Amino acid sequence: METPTPFQSSPENTHSQIMQASYEALRKHGYSNLTIQRIGDEFPKSKSLIYQHYDGKDELLVALLEFLLEQLKDHVPTDGFDDAHEHLQALIDHALPASFESEHTDFMGAVAALRGQAPHDDAYREQFAKISEFHREHMTDIIRDGIDQGVFRAVDPEQSAAFLMTALHGARNQRVTTGNDEPIAALRRELFEYVQMRLVIDTENG
Amino acid sequence: METPTPFQSSPENTHSQIMQASYEALRKHGYSNLTIQRIGDEFPKSKSLIYQHYDGKDELLVALLEFLLEQLKDHVPTDGFDDAHEHLQALIDHALPASFESEHTDFMGAVAALRGQAPHDDAYREQFAKISEFHREHMTDIIRDGIDQGVFRAVDPEQSAAFLMTALHGARNQRVTTGNDEPIAALRRELFEYVQMRLVIDTENG
Structure with a gap:
């Protein structure tokens, strides 16, 4: 499982450096204790450059959120699979590995901290709506492919995709907001059971 | 479906009044723009009383969270059902009604805003761990009852409960953090399909 590492190496350009500094500060301090001062502490250049680019903490954090969600998209497993069933299993493993x-x-945790702003702030909500749409469409495509390939039953691809994405989101969000690792193993077993029971055409015993 | 109304009427005692004022202020302003000043604006007594009881915004909001989660517990449908299947359907309807x-x-939205503090603040995380535990145990009991009553298959009750709770949490959290109502109908259909397919013993056609 490929761990999201938003910053592979020390970036050179100012925008990427501001994003990296914001991410580090958010990771360390959480949302409520985050200040431009603290972001500045992680930033190798003059803090005044941050103020030149962003009007305040939330404008900067929405830009960070957009940046992080792009990273999420880039890390989604998309090819190199024998069929849609293998692809779907890889996607579940990627989103919800046996251990994090x-x-x-x-x-x-950083993404979940920003998600707390979404109920009362359109700019954050828009970003979360976009990523949720992206994941749902991607999952729908995989299920549709599986039906075309004859490995999945003729379910409603959008309905099953919405269900799977919601369960994966719920598990990830609960993991970092309850700190409880324990239900993850049971959840993974039941997710794979669901896929098997609901989607997979059993060619060996069916 | 019974809507959670944390404050049925104007409360009399200071603690309940502080809770109500905090809830109103959180609902209006969200987490980041919330100040003790703004909570004071919703409070019928002297603002100094708030400072007497709480050291700061987060101490107050953790108390509010605990209060809101107690309300959630009190509203969970617990009895008056013919069997566990009816009980489970009522619970899903309660958590994820066709329209909110x-x-x-x-x-x-208020609970989701506070959830954003949980990844970086133990006191919030502890509250969310407690409520998630409560819901999972309650759901496990229903599934276990259903197995005892002969209406549900002999599944692993904890595993199915963890899965259902996670899907419900994911759906509710996504609803308020993306603002998108649209996937809810598909989700509900698939949740009920899952219950039917995975849990319910079909006595008419089986």
Whole structure:
């Protein structure tokens, strides 16, 4: 499982450096204790450059959120699979691995912290609506492919995709907002059971 | 479907009045723009009383969260059902009704706003761990009852409960953080399909 590492190496350009500094500060301090001052502490250049680009904490954090969600998109497994069933299993493994590395929970925690702004702030909500749409469409395509390939039953692809995405989102969000790792194993078993029971055409015993 | 209305009428005692004022202020302003000043604006007594009881915004909001989660518990449908299947359907309808009233989305939005603090603040995380545990146990009991009553298959009750709770949480959280009502209908259909396919023993045609 590929852990999201939003910043592979020290970026050179100012925009990427501001994003990296904001991410580090958010990871360390959470949303409520985050200040431009603290972002500045993580930034290798003059803090005044941050103020030149962004009007305040939330404008900067919405830009960070957009940046992080783009990283999420780039890391979604898209090819190299024998069929849609293998693709779907890889996607579930990617979103909900048997155990999370700390970089991964840090990343999910940072996104979950920004998600708390979404109920009362359009700019954040718009970003979350966009990523949720992206994931749902991607999952729908995989299920549709599986039906075309004859490995999945003729379900309603959008309905099953909405269900799977929601369960994956719920599991990831709960993991970082309850700190409880324990239900993950049971959840994964039931998700794979659901896929097997609802989607997969059993060619061996069917 | 019973909408959560945390404050049925104007409360008399200071603690309940502080809770109500905090809830109103959170609903209106969200987390980041919330100040003790703004909570004071909703409070019928002297603002200094708030400072006497709470050291700051987060201490007050954790108390509000605990209060709101107690309300959630009190509203969970617990009896008056013919069997566990009817009980489970009522619970799903309660958590994820076909359409949400605005009081309900306001409530979910307020809780989701506080959830954003959980990844970086133990006190919030502890509250969310507690409520998630409560819901999972309640759901497990219903599924176990259903197995005992002979209406549900002999599944692993904890595993199915974890899955259902996670899907419901994911749906509610996505609803208020994306603003998108649209996937709810598809989700509900698939949740009920899952219950039927995975849990219910079909006595008419089986």
